[in-house]
Amino acid sequence: MARWRRGERRRAEGRRGFWDAYAAIVVRLRWLVVAFWAAVTATLLSLPTPSTDAGDLGGFGTGNPAIAAELRSFEIFGVPLLSRVVVVQHDPAGLSAFAQAEAVLRSVALTQGSYDTPILGALPVPDTFGVTPGAQGDGTTFLTYLFLDPRSGFGYQTAAAEQWAGEQLTDPDDAYVGVTGSVPARAAQAEIVERELHTLELVTVLAVLLIVGVTFRSAVAPVLTLLTAGSAVLVTLGVAGRVAQLLGVSIPPDLRPLIVALLLGVVTDYCIFFLSGLRHQIASGGTRLDAARAATRDFAPIVAVAGLTVATGTATLIVAESALFRGFGPGMALTVFVGMAVAVTLVPALMALVGGRAFWPAPPAPTHGKDPLPSVVTRAVTRPTSAALIALGCFVVLALAAIPLTRLDLGLGFVQSLPGDEPAARAATAAAEGFAPGILSPTEVLVEAGGITRQREELRELGDILERQPGVADVLGPGDAPPIGEFNVLLARSGDAARFLVVLDSEPLEAAAINSVESLRQRMPALLGVAGLRDARVSLAGDTALAEGIVRETSGDLVRISIAALAANLLMLVVFLRALVAPLYLLATNVLALCATLGVTVWVFQDLLGQEGLTFYVPFAAAVLLVSLGSDYNIFAVGHIWSLASRRPLRQAIAVAVPQSTRAITSAGAALAVSFGLLALVPLRPFRELAFALAFGIAVDVLVVRTLFVPSLLTVVGPVSGWPSKALRRRRGPGERPEQLIGEQISRAT
Numbered sequence: 001m002a003r004w005r006r007g008e009r010r011r012a013e014g015r016r017g018f019w020d021a022y023a024a025i026v027v028r029l030r031w032l033v034v035a036f037w038a039a040v041t042a043t044l045l046s047l048p049t050p051s052t053d054a055g056d057l058g059g060f061g062t063g064n065p066a067i068a069a070e071l072r073s074f075e076i077f078g079v080p081l082l083s084r085v086v087v088v089q090h091d092p093a094g095l096s097a098f099a100q101a102e103a104v105l106r107s108v109a110l111t112q113g114s115y116d117t118p119i120l121g122a123l124p125v126p127d128t129f130g131v132t133p134g135a136q137g138d139g140t141t142f143l144t145y146l147f148l149d150p151r152s153g154f155g156y157q158t159a160a161a162e163q164w165a166g167e168q169l170t171d172p173d174d175a176y177v178g179v180t181g182s183v184p185a186r187a188a189q190a191e192i193v194e195r196e197l198h199t200l201e202l203v204t205v206l207a208v209l210l211i212v213g214v215t216f217r218s219a220v221a222p223v224l225t226l227l228t229a230g231s232a233v234l235v236t237l238g239v240a241g242r243v244a245q246l247l248g249v250s251i252p253p254d255l256r257p258l259i260v261a262l263l264l265g266v267v268t269d270y271c272i273f274f275l276s277g278l279r280h281q282i283a284s285g286g287t288r289l290d291a292a293r294a295a296t297r298d299f300a301p302i303v304a305v306a307g308l309t310v311a312t313g314t315a316t317l318i319v320a321e322s323a324l325f326r327g328f329g330p331g332m333a334l335t336v337f338v339g340m341a342v343a344v345t346l347v348p349a350l351m352a353l354v355g356g357r358a359f360w361p362a363p364p365a366p367t368h369g370k371d372p373l374p375s376v377v378t379r380a381v382t383r384p385t386s387a388a389l390i391a392l393g394c395f396v397v398l399a400l401a402a403i404p405l406t407r408l409d410l411g412l413g414f415v416q417s418l419p420g421d422e423p424a425a426r427a428a429t430a431a432a433e434g435f436a437p438g439i440l441s442p443t444e445v446l447v448e449a450g451g452i453t454r455q456r457e458e459l460r461e462l463g464d465i466l467e468r469q470p471g472v473a474d475v476l477g478p479g480d481a482p483p484i485g486e487f488n489v490l491l492a493r494s495g496d497a498a499r500f501l502v503v504l505d506s507e508p509l510e511a512a513a514i515n516s517v518e519s520l521r522q523r524m525p526a527l528l529g530v531a532g533l534r535d536a537r538v539s540l541a542g543d544t545a546l547a548e549g550i551v552r553e554t555s556g557d558l559v560r561i562s563i564a565a566l567a568a569n570l571l572m573l574v575v576f577l578r579a580l581v582a583p584l585y586l587l588a589t590n591v592l593a594l595c596a597t598l599g600v601t602v603w604v605f606q607d608l609l610g611q612e613g614l615t616f617y618v619p620f621a622a623a624v625l626l627v628s629l630g631s632d633y634n635i636f637a638v639g640h641i642w643s644l645a646s647r648r649p650l651r652q653a654i655a656v657a658v659p660q661s662t663r664a665i666t667s668a669g670a671a672l673a674v675s676f677g678l679l680a681l682v683p684l685r686p687f688r689e690l691a692f693a694l695a696f697g698i699a700v701d702v703l704v705v706r707t708l709f710v711p712s713l714l715t716v717v718g719p720v721s722g723w724p725s726k727a728l729r730r731r732r733g734p735g736e737r738p739e740q741l742i743g744e745q746i747s748r749a750t
Helices: 002-028 030-046 065-077 097-111 154-168 182-216 221-247 255-283 288-319 323-359 376-381 384-401 403-407 423-434 456-467 482-486 511-530 543-577 581-608 618-645 650-681 685-722
Strands: 085-090 121-126 141-147 176-180 443-448 472-476 497-504 537-541
Touching (some): 002 030, 002 288, 002 323, 030 221, 065 443, 065 537, 065 543, 085 154, 097 121, 097 141, 154 176, 154 182, 176 182, 182 221, 182 255, 182 423, 182 650, 255 288, 255 323, 255 618, 255 650, 288 323, 288 543, 323 543, 376 384, 376 685, 384 403, 384 581, 384 685, 403 581, 443 511, 456 511, 497 511, 511 543, 543 581, 543 618, 618 650, 618 685
Antiparallel strands (some): 085 141, 085 176, 121 141, 443 537, 472 497
């Protein structure tokens, strides 16, 4: 054991020596460091911005069973039954017979190639009973399903449909509303993100500058933060764009606002940590260069480990089977890593250049060795009895807040996520007035068996059974429309396959419809047996079936992502603290705070606002980010306590470290919460859900977990927290009280 302790001391001295040397080099080369990042930023600014056009439904490939079923159906029938681009005509007073006849003729001409357009075909869908499933039969609505090359971008498909409709539906009697469907909705989402991104950047930067200025009562500190964060954003977007181009992929439009918010937030956090150290060194009488070196030596390792913790935590998403998460994780990891690299080099160089002028016009007052009086919170969390009560209270409150998480439902809601005044949203609303809500994205049921087309009675019975299933509004099958069957749209020429078109009674990409399709999938073998088609094979296609597969895959990813993220964060805490006990309960507090955050998010959006569910990727993206950022703050706050506890009793170390680390973390957390909260400026539902979850989660972490819960647990558990290390075993000196040591220097945390 003595040999192990000597080895620990040597390793600690080696770490201090490394960071001493690092601080000296960065300060000495300060002009070169600033010039380097200025050159990199200028170079990336001069290059064109990479494309962000979405290429498929949410970033999911052909591995999804619904897509495989759709491809199989097309291979068998040679004619698609599903379309994701729909032209909507709607007149509440009723469409004229002439307008409806013209719509049918236009569809026929389009399918025959009579128009100069990339559209490959069209299917007319009037709201007439007996012809279209789910139709209201009042003659107010007419839909034209368009078929385009699915390999082309969503923006291209939408533009082609809008151009054709705008050229052909020019008569007022046509009552043209717009183009809608899952493809136009995704294209509209990308356009909105691109349109709002610069506003989001500007407002976020202004908010961050205000927070930093108020924190340090300075006009210069915000400028240093702006230079660092701006460089990090430009470098990250530029590097990510070039990598995407080299790999032949595009940056998902959903990712860019989150990259901006995350970068501005975490880089501002790191700037606040560094500037807090510089202010303390200046107040202690250090010269400009000495203060910059000391602050860099003390805080560069904290920032580096914190950044690596967040980067490692987000990178664990790569273990997911979902293509979206596999791309999302490395993108976030690259974001944090670049931000950390900029922060640990550029901020120390800027501090060495400006020194105490960073806090103009209110330079830090000399400390003169005076200790401030302990606060009520500090007294409470360092006394065993009150600390135990506080820890228990925090646990109960967070556990109660987590209860609504048991009601979590997931959906995609491409159209429903759009603002109501968007053309795709208006067209979808008009379509729903003439048909059942699921008409824009019906579900296809493909049934295969040798000679099945001769079993007409059994197929008719299956259609009737499907129509009686929960969540189903209407069904179009071979027994319902002989004219269509004669054209082999629902019966295969080979005689070995038949298909049904199922229209749901709820929005096709929301939680209710997804649950209906999941239930239908599970019951299909039994339903085939009841209809006398026991030997048939069945598969489901369409947007709702695709969404059901995505949600099922996402739920399966939860276990893998959770294990990987928790293991990565636990490893970083164990390595940094050189202990096993404290990292376990520190990570447990992060998980409990996360469950409380998601529970409140479910309550707000599902119960209070009446949404059917959350966007499927929001809980998982928020989970990985919040757990990683919580570990980030653990490293900063507990790292201070750990260092002081090696020289004094643990309670005294907590009493000294908590006030100053809490002030820095509160300021940093406010900047990060505002940065994430401003994602709500993007008028799309997923961003508002993410904005609330991340901002609320950061607030809970800073105000409850870091200020009350963690210090109380450290007091209650005591020196055992450092096991197997002996770093926290020092006995209290004669007459020492925690209150006496508040205000002692703690900037030498590492």
